[in-house]
Amino acid sequence: MVTTSLGAASRPLPPLRWSITDSSRAARDAVEAACPEGMLPDGDACVHIPATDEAEDSVVSTNAHRERSGRWALYDQIPRRPDRPADYELYRYPAPAALPGGRTVVSGYDLDRPNESQRRGMSLRAVGHGGVDIPGPRGTEIKLVALEHQQGDATIVHVGPLFGTSVVTRHTIREAGQLRDYLLLYGHLASAAPGLAVGATAREGDLLGFMGDTGSPELVHLHLEVRRMREGVDVSSKIGAQLMESSVSIVCDPRNVLPLK
Structure with missing residues (x-):
């Protein structure tokens, strides 16, 4: 089920967040407890939190995101024309x-x-x-x-x-x-x-x-x-x-x- 809400028509839509069931949340919490500080569970693995370096974010603020490994992934994309x-x-x-x-x-x-x-x-x-x-x-x-x-x-x-x-x-x-x-x-x-x-x-x-x-x-x-x-x-x-x-x-x-x- 989708847990995001829709904003006003003139605003960008908020990032989508999927809901998790009680059973999957319990399993996730168990893995999270074993993850080092600064990491989050992804399935049965611990991965880097996606965005923590503000200095790096200021340089690479678009056409990029952090991958599971924590490194930056750069990509070509064509944004909306004005x-x-x-x-x-x-x-x-x-x-x-x-x-x-x-x-x-x-x-x-x-x-x-x-x-x-x-x-x-x-x-x-x-x-x-x-x-x-x-x-x-x-x-x-x-x-x-x-x-x-x-x-x-x-x-x-x-x-x-x-x-x-x-x-x-x-x-x-x-x-x-x-x-x-x-x-x-x-x-x-x-x-x-x-x-x-x-x-x-x-x-x-x-x-x-x-x-x-x-x-x-x-x-x-x-x-x-x-x-x-x-x-x-x-x-x-x-x-x-x-x-x-x-x-x-x-x-x-x-x-x-x-x-x-």
Whole structure:
């Protein structure tokens, strides 16, 4: 279950925190008691606390987070453009609103925020969030949304395991006077749409799959991630997890390309 609260529409969404059951909390407390000072349990291991060095934070305040080992991980990312609205609820999504007040997004993009403001999950393995999470009833239909300035139809480039059961679509966008390819990842699906196959084209409203919790047990939601293909990379030569490699594509704030309502 999600324990974060939604702030005002004009504010960034707070980091997401997953709840833990009484039994898992008791097990975690037992491991924590055995951890040295300055470390926290992650499963059955003790790992460094994610953000403690203020001097280092001031130098590397964005495009970074601490890994489980305590070292800094730097990454490329494309933050929200200033001309794009900050309010997530102004955009259209592949799943309908299912939150109180007719809201859609429960956890937003935070890779452009300081390390200490990036999302932490139940374990320190989940640091930072490169997409948006959209909750809803299990089995909710996930339908393709054409992107801003999209040229032609989208293409299915992956169907199968990735972020749990996932579908990845490629979209060509006219941007800054040139054509650029973007990938959209739809993760944690219960299943892909029947007959969906790599190489097929998809248009606005086409069924891609059904909301579920594969790879994220008991947390039924859609993880929607946007990535821009690097110049000169042939997406047809990449399969599965290769599409998500930093040498192939760059994670991007979804608000840069999602259509406005």
